[in-house]
Amino acid sequence: MDKFTTLRGVAAPLPMVNVDTDKIIPKQFLKTIARTGLSKGLFYEMRFDEDGKPKEGFVLDQPAYKNAQILVAGDNFGCGSSREHAPWALLDAGIRCIVSTGFADIFYNNCFKNGILPIVLPKAQVDMLMDDAGRGANAILSIDLKDQVITGPDGGTISFEVDPFRKHCLLNGLDDIGLTLEKADKIDDYEAKQNHSQPWLAG
Amino acid sequence: MSKPRTLFDKIWDTHVVSRQDDGTCLIYIDRHLIHEVTSPQAFEGLRLSGRKVRRPGAALAVADHNVPTSDRSRGIDDEESRIQVETLERNCAEYGIEYYGMDDVRQGIVHIIGPEQGFTLPGMTIVCGDSHTSTHGAFGALAFGIGTSEVEHVLATQTLIQKPAKNMRITVEGQAHAGVTAKDLVLAIIAKLGTAGGTGHVVEYAGEAIQALSMEGRMTVCNMSIEAGARAGLIAPDETTFDYVQGRPMAPKAGQWETALAYWKTLPSDPGATYDTEVTLNAADIEPQVTWGTSPEDVAPISGHVPNPANVSDEGKRDAMRRSLDYMGLSAGMAVQDIKIDTVFIGSCTNGRIEDLRQVAALAKGRQVAPGVHAMIVPGSGLVKNQAEEEGLDKIFKAAGFDWREPGCSMCLAMNADKLAPGERCASTSNRNFEGRQGRGGRTHLVSPGMATAAAFAGRLADVRDLG
Numbered sequence: 001m002d003k004f005t006t007l008r009g010v011a012a013p014l015p016m017v018n019v020d021t022d023k024i025i026p027k028q029f030l031k032t033i034a035r036t037g038l039s040k041g042l043f044y045e046m047r048f049d050e051d052g053k054p055k056e057g058f059v060l061d062q063p064a065y066k067n068a069q070i071l072v073a074g075d076n077f078g079c080g081s082s083r084e085h086a087p088w089a090l091l092d093a094g095i096r097c098i099v100s101t102g103f104a105d106i107f108y109n110n111c112f113k114n115g116i117l118p119i120v121l122p123k124a125q126v127d128m129l130m131d132d133a134g135r136g137a138n139a140i141l142s143i144d145l146k147d148q149v150i151t152g153p154d155g156g157t158i159s160f161e162v163d164p165f166r167k168h169c170l171l172n173g174l175d176d177i178g179l180t181l182e183k184a185d186k187i188d189d190y191e192a193k194q195n196h197s198q199p200w201l202a203g
Numbered sequence: 204m205s206k207p208r209t210l211f212d213k214i215w216d217t218h219v220v221s222r223q224d225d226g227t228c229l230i231y232i233d234r235h236l237i238h239e240v241t242s243p244q245a246f247e248g249l250r251l252s253g254r255k256v257r258r259p260g261a262a263l264a265v266a267d268h269n270v271p272t273s274d275r276s277r278g279i280d281d282e283e284s285r286i287q288v289e290t291l292e293r294n295c296a297e298y299g300i301e302y303y304g305m306d307d308v309r310q311g312i313v314h315i316i317g318p319e320q321g322f323t324l325p326g327m328t329i330v331c332g333d334s335h336t337s338t339h340g341a342f343g344a345l346a347f348g349i350g351t352s353e354v355e356h357v358l359a360t361q362t363l364i365q366k367p368a369k370n371m372r373i374t375v376e377g378q379a380h381a382g383v384t385a386k387d388l389v390l391a392i393i394a395k396l397g398t399a400g401g402t403g404h405v406v407e408y409a410g411e412a413i414q415a416l417s418m419e420g421r422m423t424v425c426n427m428s429i430e431a432g433a434r435a436g437l438i439a440p441d442e443t444t445f446d447y448v449q450g451r452p453m454a455p456k457a458g459q460w461e462t463a464l465a466y467w468k469t470l471p472s473d474p475g476a477t478y479d480t481e482v483t484l485n486a487a488d489i490e491p492q493v494t495w496g497t498s499p500e501d502v503a504p505i506s507g508h509v510p511n512p513a514n515v516s517d518e519g520k521r522d523a524m525r526r527s528l529d530y531m532g533l534s535a536g537m538a539v540q541d542i543k544i545d546t547v548f549i550g551s552c553t554n555g556r557i558e559d560l561r562q563v564a565a566l567a568k569g570r571q572v573a574p575g576v577h578a579m580i581v582p583g584s585g586l587v588k589n590q591a592e593e594e595g596l597d598k599i600f601k602a603a604g605f606d607w608r609e610p611g612c613s614m615c616l617a618m619n620a621d622k623l624a625p626g627e628r629c630a631s632t633s634n635r636n637f638e639g640r641q642g643r644g645g646r647t648h649l650v651s652p653g654m655a656t657a658a659a660f661a662g663r664l665a666d667v668r669d670l671g
Binding site: 015016017018020022023026027028030031032033034035045050074075076079080081082083084087102103104105106109110113114163164165176177179180181183184186187190191194198199200201 | 220221223225227229231233240241243244247252254257268269281283284286287290324326327332333334347348349350351352353355356359360361362364366398399402403429432434455459460462463466498519520522523526616617618625635637638639640643644
């Protein structure tokens with residue numbers, strides 16, 4: 001996983017609420033056995049018509065937002081299915097940070113596993129960033145994970161909360177599995193104890 | 204005296220392997236269900252890092268999302284789908300994981316086969332790379348959906364890194380009216396809570412109307428917890444649970460059964476346990492429900508009307524409602540029962556079990572699917588299909604004009620060939636009415652099996668209670 005330390009980039013506004021993971025990447029793109037190349041399915045039905053021809057107008061296809069790395073989104077972003085293809089597709093399209101008033105739990109979790117920083121802020125601040133993001137190519141936000149600060153295009157700052165352990169993993173690009181395997185002896189102990197107390201779970 | 208604990212607290216505490224100072228825990232995972240869509244990259248990750256599957260015996264795999272529900276003798280036509288299913292089969296063989304292939308009678312939707320086999324038991328932690336893993340909470344097991352990175356984490360370590368969720372209790376008091384089923388209760392709950400209302404919480408369902416449900420009804424309720432944003436749903440195990448579990452192939456056998464039972468009886472929340480959030484509904488207030496929009500929270504009673512966005516004060520919600528009505532091709536204020544349908548889908552991990560099919564059959568005798576309506580019934584598993592056929596339900600379905608199919612996820616998410624055409628409108632017993640969910644441009648109304656049956660006969664959304 002790539003580290004996330006600081007990010008300076010264009011922010012794109014997506015003010016819709018309840019953007020579900022079916023909308024982020026529809027089912028026909030889930031048939032892959034790879035985790036790369038999924039940007040072709042990102043927000044597919046909003047970007048392409050039934051014949052696969054590009055539709056005009058979707059924010060990430062507008063010239064000003066072609067290189068967006070940040071998404072400012074409506075409430076409850078990423079609800080629905082657990083498909084990790086959603087963050088994979090966003091990442092493949094260059095998105096490294098999403099700001100919203102709220103995320104669905106599984107999607108939120110999946111972001112951290114892929115080096116994407118999801119930031120939850122109160123509505124007034126998301127509204128402000130949504131306005132900033134509306135400025136097209138001038139909608140540059142700077143995000144500093146270490147200091148937990150977003151700096152807007154006019155130099156104003158907003159601080160944000162992030163779970164300390166998740167922050168540590170993102171800052172260092174850590175592999176969760178490697179960390180957990182360091183505790184293999186504790187897992188061994190747990191299993192031995194469980195085999196004794198709940199023997200019907202063994203096997 | 205120790206502090207009274209909830210069912211969730213007890214399962215959580217029992218599964219903590221280690222705890223960091225900031226409260227982050229390593230949680231042991233007892234059981235892992237695997238399907239073809241969210242697992243290939245996890246196995247590939249293991250392979251690339253040279254890691255092993257820690258406990259193959261704790262996993263069970265099945266192909267369900269991509270499988271055809273028509274004649275299977277030719278295999279899977281769609282090449283990508285076929286590769287995905289073959290990849291699962293190969294991964295399971297390589298790592299020693301039990302796998303139910305398409306020709307195995309035990310094959311079916313992952314959340315149907317776990318309970319069916321006794322793989323799902325009270326007090327367990329159960330995960331799957333699928334958000335509807337919440338289904339298994341009906342047994343008093345902590346069950347939740349995970350992404351593919353976490354599938355890999357569980358394969359390699361049999362654990363997950365997590366912080367405890369908040370506790371919510373939803374109490375449904377009193378008795379439900381005739382014709383009002385588990386599906387109606389949970390749709391009413393989602394309408395009340397909102398699609399993000401459960402975020403960060405594990406929901407425990409309680410109250411007379413919940414306790415009165417069969418195991419299958421409880422699974423329907425817990426299944427849709429995720430549609431209210433909850434991490435998981437739970438129902439305290441009781442005699443209904445134990446009766447269902449006993450004798451299933453993977454359930455504890457005599458000798459261990461008594462020990463297990465004694466433990467399971469300690470699981471229900473202690474008197475005086477407190478919850479971060481409490482919500483109460485009265486079952487008597489709940490009518491058969493339907494969704495009118497593109498979020499599971501967009502619910503109306505069958506006697507109701509499509510709402511008017513002009514009456515919504517929140518701008519974001521108003522815009523979402525306008526977009527929904529436009530997508531759904533509905534106008535504000537129209538009677539729900541005037542909505543004509545083209546297709547009926549009965550099945551899914553929400554409503555693809557034998558009791559669901561019995562409800563349909565009981566209503567279908569002597570009736571005919573309306574002209575022009577395609578009504579399909581997709582059993583949740585091969586065993587559900589066999590049971591239905593043993594009871595002669597398939598004959599009733601076919602005589603009434605239903606299309607009786609092979610088991611799988613089918614049109615719930617339309618990853619196989621079963622999908623809606625653009626503009627086609629469906630009364631569906633599945634769990635999501637998102638834009639494009641059942642096929643691009645398809646329009647989904649979520650309902651109970653009885654209501655889907657009533658819609659099939661009327662050719663429009665109709666009140667199951669009028670069928671008598």
